[in-house]
Amino acid sequence: MQAHRVAQARPAVRRISSLGCRRRRRAAALALLALGSASTAVAAAPSRLAAPARAAALARAQPARPAPVVRPSPPPRRGGERRDAAAPRTPAPAAANLGTFVELRNDYVSRGRNGFFNAAVIRGDYAFDRSFSLRADVPLAYAGGLEGERNVGLGDVLIRPLVRAIGTPRFALLVGSDLVLDSATNRALGSGKNQVAPLVQAYVRVARPARIGLQLQHAVSFGGDPRRDDIQVSVVRPFAIVELPRGFWVGPDQSFQFNHLGGPRVVSTSVLEVGAELSERVQVYVDPGIQVSSRGAVDWLVTGAVRWAFPQRARGRSVAAAPAPQAEGATGE
Numbered sequence: 001m002q003a004h005r006v007a008q009a010r011p012a013v014r015r016i017s018s019l020g021c022r023r024r025r026r027a028a029a030l031a032l033l034a035l036g037s038a039s040t041a042v043a044a045a046p047s048r049l050a051a052p053a054r055a056a057a058l059a060r061a062q063p064a065r066p067a068p069v070v071r072p073s074p075p076p077r078r079g080g081e082r083r084d085a086a087a088p089r090t091p092a093p094a095a096a097n098l099g100t101f102v103e104l105r106n107d108y109v110s111r112g113r114n115g116f117f118n119a120a121v122i123r124g125d126y127a128f129d130r131s132f133s134l135r136a137d138v139p140l141a142y143a144g145g146l147e148g149e150r151n152v153g154l155g156d157v158l159i160r161p162l163v164r165a166i167g168t169p170r171f172a173l174l175v176g177s178d179l180v181l182d183s184a185t186n187r188a189l190g191s192g193k194n195q196v197a198p199l200v201q202a203y204v205r206v207a208r209p210a211r212i213g214l215q216l217q218h219a220v221s222f223g224g225d226p227r228r229d230d231i232q233v234s235v236v237r238p239f240a241i242v243e244l245p246r247g248f249w250v251g252p253d254q255s256f257q258f259n260h261l262g263g264p265r266v267v268s269t270s271v272l273e274v275g276a277e278l279s280e281r282v283q284v285y286v287d288p289g290i291q292v293s294s295r296g297a298v299d300w301l302v303t304g305a306v307r308w309a310f311p312q313r314a315r316g317r318s319v320a321a322a323p324a325p326q327a328e329g330a331t332g333e
Contacts, residue, residue: 096164096167096172096174096201096203096211097130097164097167098125098127098129098130098131098132098133098162098164098174099125099127099130099133099309099310100125100126100127100133100309100310100311101124101125101308101309101310102122102123102124102307102308102310103121103122103123103124103125103305103306103307103308104120104121104122104123104305104306105120105121105123105303105304105305105306106118106119106120106121106303106304106305107119107121107139107301108301108302108303109299109300109301110299110300110301111297111299114145115144115145116143116144117142117143118141118142118143119139119140119141119142119155120139120140120142121137121138121139121140122137122138122139123135123136123137123138124136130164130167131163131164131167132161132162132163132164133161133162134159134160134161134162135158135159135160135161135162136157136158136159136160137157137158137159137160138154138157139154139155139156139157140152140153140154140155141153141154141155141184141189141190143186143188143189149188151186151188151189152186152189153184153185153186153189154183154184154185154189155183155184155189155190156180156181156182156183156184156189156190156191157180157181157183158178158179158181159178159179159181160176160177160178160179161176161177162174162175162176163175163176169205170204170205171202171203171204171205172202172203173200173201173202173203174200174201174202174203175198175199175200175201176198176199177196177197177198177199178195178196178198178199178217178219179194179195179196179197180193180194180195180196180197180219181194182194182223182224182225187225191221191224191228191231192224192225192227192228193221193222193223193224193225193228193230193231194221194222194223194224195219195221195222195231196219196220196222197217197218197219197220198217198218199215199216199217200215200216200217201213201214201215201216202214202215209242209243209244210240210241210242210243211240211241212239212240212241213238213239213240213241214238214239215235215236215237215239216234216235216236216237217234217235217237218232218233218234218235219231219232219233219234219235229261229262230261231261232259232260233257233258233259233260234257234258234260235255235256235257235258236255236256236258237253237254237255237256238254238255239251239252239253239254239255240252240253247276247277248274248275248276248277249274249275249276250272250273250274250275251272251273251274251275252271252272252273253269253270253271253272253273253287253289254268254269254270254271255268255269255271256268256269257269263294263295264293264294264295264297265294266293266294267291267292267293267294268291268292268293269289269290269291269301270289270290270291271287271288271289271301272287272288272289273285273286273287274286274287281308281309281310281311282306282308282309283307283309284304284305284306284307285303285304285305285307286303286304286305287301287302287303287304287305288300288301288302289301289302
């Protein structure tokens, strides 16, 4: 369905107390334990093998959207220090920065009587700078059905170059393309087609802790198994990211998929992401969601993930203090 969403790491600038870290680790452990229990229960239920192309598309429906940007507080002024001699103020963060991180995630899709599809994904993003990154997703897929069919193996590998064409504190525009390779080791674990899916994504910061965004993407298949149906899909996806106190965030996400060559013609997916920062470099999030097609089918899906961020180091020399005019005119992210 939708190709993998844009994901970025936050700069590691927020310090969290040891007590806060323990509380968040405990909460994350409980959430992942509940997620694993639910997935096991549904997987054990009798179900018929899902349509391979449909299952593979659903597994790519998870947003994994950009995490909120943590804004560092300016250092306090020393006693007797003049205001105009203070360190430069912290500029407002950009609406979207690209980052380097490694993510372990699990995508689970339940299709009621038609089976289930699960993909454990290793995702890596490498940002050459804050405006260009390269992503690779390697999924280990598992599909099962009513008559006891079980298929395990490599799924469709995804590669995504992404460029931030515009980046300001209030607005950002990103362009890129997904290349989905027909690398699945079993018919039930992939779409059977190579795909190219150009995308454009825009962010607008409506308030200091809130951003809204819109993603447009169109996927077209080429090559692959000639016995499998061709793919031509358009996706319209509005979403939001709201930063909460203590390193938490929520992200409502709504997407509409339009199938131009096959059915169902329209698929609506609603997801609510809830995430937390466990430390300066470690984040966790859970994405429960529901999917409704124009044929009346209702599916549910959930993703759980852990992300390790590798913040970029400043390339230029840091300035301990600067004159007032230069500090007021400073720009950056």
